[in-house]
Amino acid sequence: MKHPHLAAGLIAAATLLSTAAQAATVQVTVLGRDGQPLPDAVVVIESASGIKPAAPAPVSAVIHQQKMQFVPATSVLPLGSKVTFTNLDRWEHHVRGRPAGLASLNPGAQPGFELRLDGRVDGREVAGAEVILGQAGAVQLGCHLHGSMRGFIFVADSPWTVKTDASGVATLQGVPEGAARVRVVHADQILDAPPLAVNITPVTALSVPTQVQPRRRRP
Template identity: 60%
Template structure:
């Protein structure tokens, strides 16, 4: 069927040529339970992702934990680390899956003194320019674990308590869906899908999250 665009209908024809759909994904852990705090990325074939605008967010060290445990931010964002505990903490940010020496992976290291009553909580900021996962740890308290996922695409989201995400305005057609989780041992295999006006799928993974202390 041919489409004819007259002057007054040009905008309508242009918008109709760029079809976009909604993608809903439910991610399950190895035991069949919803996988919370997993990062889902949809990669439409033939479409270059547009990076969201950078933001400023805060990650707290509180009760011997990173709060939130997982943060998703656009590339170029600034993360402020704040120590709300009364004792000293260290922040080690390592690019990639394993917790290694930050200096060998292009990561970062910070040291924050303990909070003193009546004074502002110790804080430090870090600019995150490179896309990819960052594992967070503390040299002083080995049980402390957290993660930041830096994205260069708007088609990325973190699963909620039901293991679900919803992405809007995803170009229709063939695409690949990838899942990343801070506790995964290996990269989960990608899933090929066809994006339609409303696409719903369930992803079973071999990932079993560790209990947070």
């Protein structure tokens, strides 16, 4: 062979291409107990082969306290992200965040956080406080003063962690083909059901039923 190095190079390129082609797009539709699409469910895919993707880069996010609600009610944020809680109501909120589900069982689990946020006053800066999300998993949000206030953060250490949209659909990119596990976590079902074993192909569309009954449906 006249150009052994060239031939070896071509083989290497072909191998790289076939590796790249093995990353699939996975569309997961999550259904509630009533069979209707379930928004704000967190879909997590883990490769059964043990492939771990690079952790997503931390971001800065804002969660408002507005009209006695957390807005957004559910956030998926990379590990290490900074969340600013801002109180847009005219009265005080005493926000607490607690690790929940599996995250609360980890040895060395963080105790969570408490934030006292003054009510909004015209002409003054809105009260806010920052929290760094230092532990992966579920965090339940509540308010000491208002028992009806519920919120949820899922702290992700994998990019294959996506929240379902208003149509109950989560689209996950770059998932390796082959055997995998799909987990679904929701603010109303934090201790997750057993993971679903699936086989990821180049284009995979799944429906995952849950027992979650949303407290209210969007119109």
